[in-house]
Structures are given as structure tokens and as C-alpha cells.
Amino acid sequence: MLVVYGYTVEGAEDPIIARAYEVMDNFLATVSPGAWLVDIIPQLKYLPSWTPGATFLTTAKARRKLLNTHYRTMYQWSKENSENGTARMPNLCASVLAQAEGKMTPEMEESLTWAAASVxxxxxxxxxxxxxxxxxxxxxxxxxxxxxxxxxxxxxxxxxxxxxxxxxxxxxxxxxxxxxxxxxxxxxxxxxxxxxxxxxxxxxxxxxxxxxxxxxxxxxxxxxxxxxxxxxxxxxxxxxxxxxxxxxxxxxxxxxxxxxxxxxxxxxxxxxxxxxxxxxxxxxxxxxxxxxxxxxxxxxxxxxxxxxxxxxxxxxxxxxxxxxxxxxxxxxx
Structure with a gap:
């Protein structure tokens, strides 16, 4: 968290790190081989979410929402600290933003958001x-x-x-x-x-x-x-x-x-x-x-x-x- 966003984890009960681990646990459960029938029969992704046995659709939607919320929130937090001069350096997001000198396009910010998420x-x-x-x-x-x-x-x-x-x-x-x-x-x-x-x-x-x-x-x-x-x-x-x-x-x-x-x-x-x-x-x-x-x-x-x-x-x-x-x-x- 410090290297990527400049965020110092306060301890095991820190809600930010707890949410990060929840996102990671969801990801690992999602990509586990054989966990989802839709991985074997891709056509199932077209089923309506209310179809019996299609709970994977609502599960995926909820996990995607949490993932997006977490990583976008962390990026915005790091960006605000960078803009007001309180960013703890060096960290990935603040360093890239500083090098861009305010010329980041929305596409570039989107790429940085997910690059940071990957790291x-x-x-x-x-x-x-x-x-x-x-x-x-x-x-x-x-x-x-x-x-x-x-x-x-x-x-x-x-x-x-x-x-x-x-x-x-x-x-x-x-x-x-x-x-x-x-x-x-x-x-x-x-x-x-x-x-x-x-x-x-x-x-x-x-x-x-x-x-x-x-x-x-x-x-x-x-x-x-x-x-x-x-x-x-x-x-x-x-x-x-x-x-x-x-x-x-x-x-x-x-x-x-x-x-x-x-x-x-x-x-x-x-x-x-x-x-x-x-x-x-x-x-x-x-x-x-x-x-x-x-x-x-x-x-x-x-x-x-x-x-x-x-x-x-x-x-x-x-x-x-x-x-x-x-x-x-x-x-x-």
C-alpha cells in the first residue's frame, strides 16, 4: 500500500487493508480452475441473472463492484494527496502523476488505476x-x-x-x-x-x-x-x-x-x-x-x-x- 499509493497501514484491523484482502480473496476464488461452470460452458453468461443456477452472475457483479470501488477509491486518494502536496514519496501513483505534470488524460488515469491495482x-x-x-x-x-x-x-x-x-x-x-x-x-x-x-x-x-x-x-x-x-x-x-x-x-x-x-x-x-x-x-x-x-x-x-x-x-x-x-x-x- 505504501509503495503503490503512499498509504501506511495502521494495523491488522485497518479497514483499507481489510477491503484489499477481501478483493483479493474474491479474485482468487473467481479464477480458481473448475470453480464455475460458465468457464466450461461460456454460453451460460447470456442467461438472465434470475435463472435458477445462475447465481454466478450476481456474484460476479457484486465482486466486480467491490473491486472497482476499492481500486478507484485508492487511486483518487493518492491523486488528491499528490495534488495537495501531502503524498508520501516515493509511491507509484504519485510518481507517475508528478512526471505527467498535470497532463494525464482520462485514458492515462484509467491505465494508471489498473496498473496500480495489478501491482x-x-x-x-x-x-x-x-x-x-x-x-x-x-x-x-x-x-x-x-x-x-x-x-x-x-x-x-x-x-x-x-x-x-x-x-x-x-x-x-x-x-x-x-x-x-x-x-x-x-x-x-x-x-x-x-x-x-x-x-x-x-x-x-x-x-x-x-x-x-x-x-x-x-x-x-x-x-x-x-x-x-x-x-x-x-x-x-x-x-x-x-x-x-x-x-x-x-x-x-x-x-x-x-x-x-x-x-x-x-x-x-x-x-x-x-x-x-x-x-x-x-x-x-x-x-x-x-x-x-x-x-x-x-x-x-x-x-x-x-x-x-x-x-x-x-x-x-x-x-x-x-x-x-x-x-x-x-x-x-
Whole structure:
């Protein structure tokens, strides 16, 4: 919200972020493969809304109205702040408006409204799911956490927090993030594609218009490409960007519908992961007998999946680390 509109979320109960998640939940439910008969029989879209069994029409209308209201309201809010000089910079909408110097046409504003919506919508659930998967991996593979922390200490030290400029010098941390993408891809079946022309895959003829679901999970767990696919092993990339790219090229989609926010997502996730590793030990919670509870690898279902359980404790690595983390969070509010 801050990057796109310059809006600072006040907390989990903030009505703006609550509405954003409602819109995103509606979207994911709508695009889920097989959820709607109309996706299989397109002619059903011509039915009157009062027809028995056509509740999908009223559902779609209500969800579309909420989506339009939310994103247009956020754009107008950002635009007004930009015009009266109170916009929190940098943010996407205000930056584009400033560059236009008051010469935005209605068509340009419409494009900006939905470009901003795409950036926000694309990062809401996906970034959070990736971070939760990272936490789960650190709980199940503590040696990886220690190795990543050691790299940060050797490169950055303890006098400051990691920055984006440190990213090239932290190949193991980058490998950890890449392994999160591979180990538990948040969109295991990618997004639905439709062929724009006839195609042939192996010996299978696929006519134009065929619906295709890319099995991202299988690609990233292929034994011939990734030995021991269920083991979280950042070392498999050797710290090489060329090897990591083989994963990100799949995890972020491909073709014309590849994730447009790839670079933003990579940097924001790096910032969170590196900061957490630099300041905290991620440790399991304990039961009434003092035994550690290691979460199982269990995920929700849907287009975008997320860990079911990542209960843990973030234990500051030092009082200095605690202070640095608190100050960093305070500076963003």
C-alpha cells in the first residue's frame, strides 16, 4: 500500500487493508480452475441473472463492484494527496502523476488505476505466502538459518541492518529465497493460460483456445533437474544467479503473463528475509512439556497456497538487534 499509493497501514484491523484482502480473496476464488461452470460452458453468461443456477452472475457483479470501488477509491486518494502536496514519496501513483505534470488524460488515469491495482493485487497474498514459507523452512532446517545469518554477519556486520545494496554480496541469502520459491511454490499450477494459436506438445495436438495449466510444482520438483526435491538445500545453486534464474523463470510465470512485479517482489522479499535473519533467531514454540513443536509441511488449497501452520518465536539475537529492528519499523510509520 505504501509503495503503490503512499498509504501506511495502521494495523491488522485497518479497514483499507481489510477491503484489499477481501478483493483479493474474491479474485482468487473467481479464477480458481473448475470453480464455475460458465468457464466450461461460456454460453451460460447470456442467461438472465434470475435463472435458477445462475447465481454466478450476481456474484460476479457484486465482486466486480467491490473491486472497482476499492481500486478507484485508492487511486483518487493518492491523486488528491499528490495534488495537495501531502503524498508520501516515493509511491507509484504519485510518481507517475508528478512526471505527467498535470497532463494525464482520462485514458492515462484509467491505465494508471489498473496498473496500480495489478501491482498491489499481485503482491498481497503472494509475498506473505513466500515469507511464511521461508519461516517454515527456517523452522525445519535450522542449519540453513545459521549459515545465512553467518553470511550476513560477515558481509554486513552488526552495526547496521542489511540493505538492498548488499544483495549482490549475499549469494547464500539469495539462494535461500530461491529455494523457498522452488521448495514450496506459492502458485503450484501457475495461472490459467489459453493458446492464441494451434500448438503441438510432444505428440499432443492442442488447438487454438485450449486452456493450459502449467504444473509449476512438478517442474520445480523434477528429480532429474533438482535431486532430493523435498530437501531444502540452497547449496544446490552454488550461489550462481544463472542457476537461481532457472527457478525464478518458472516460479514467477512465463510468457506474456509472467509476473510484472518480479523485480519489486524479489527486492521486497529480500529486505524482509535479510532483516529477519540479521536481527532474529526463528525458533519453534514449545509445548507444556518444553518440547519443540516443529510445524508440518501443510498448505491451503487454491491458486495461491499458503502454509497452514508456522507458529514460531522470533528471538532477538541481541539487544542491539532488537533496537535496530524497532527503529527500522518506526521509521516506516
Amino acid at each position: 498491489l493485487g499481485g503482491g498481497l497474498d503472494s509475498n506473505i505466502s513466500t515469507i511464511l514459507s521461508f519461516i517454515l523452512a527456517m523452522l525445519r532446517f535450522p542449519d540453513v538459518q545459521k549459515k545465512a545469518q553467518a553470511e550476513i554477519h560477515n558481509v554486513v556486520g552488526s552495526e547496521r541492518l542489511p540493505e538492498i545494496s548488499d544483495r549482490p554480496s549475499l549469494p547464500y541469502v539469495r539462494s535461500v529465497i530461491t529455494e523457498v520459491y522452488r521448495w514450496l511454490p506459492i502458485a503450484p499450477l501457475g495461472f490459467v493460460h489459453a493458446l492464441t494459436e494451434d500448438d503441438i506438445y510432444g505428440e499432443i495436438f492442442l488447438p487454438k483456445g485450449s486452456v493450459v495449466l502449467p504444473n509449476i510444482w512438478h517442474m520445480l520438483h523434477d528429480l532429474t533437474v533438482h535431486p532430493e526435491p523435498d530437501t531444502f538445500k540452497p547449496e544446490r545453486y552454488g550461489g550462481l544467479d544463472t542457476e537461481m534464474k532457472k527457478v525464478t523463470d518458472l516460479a514467477f510465470g512465463f510468457g506474456r503473463r509472467a509476473c510484472p512485479g518480479f523485480h519489486l517482489a524479489e527486492r521486497s522479499i529480500f529486505s524482509v528475509v535479510a532483516t529477519v535473519l540479521a536481527t532474529c533467531d526463528i525458533v519453534p514454540v514449545v509445548d507444556e512439556h518444553g518440547q519443540e513443536i516443529i510445524p508440518d509441511v501443510r498448505y491451503t488449497t487454491g491458486i495461491v497456497i499458503s502454509p497452514v501452520d508456522v507458529k514460531c518465536t522470533f528471538r532477538p539475537r541481541s539487544e542491539q538487534a532488537r533496537t535496530a529492528l524497532v527503529d527500522s519499523v518506526a521509521s516506516m510509520i
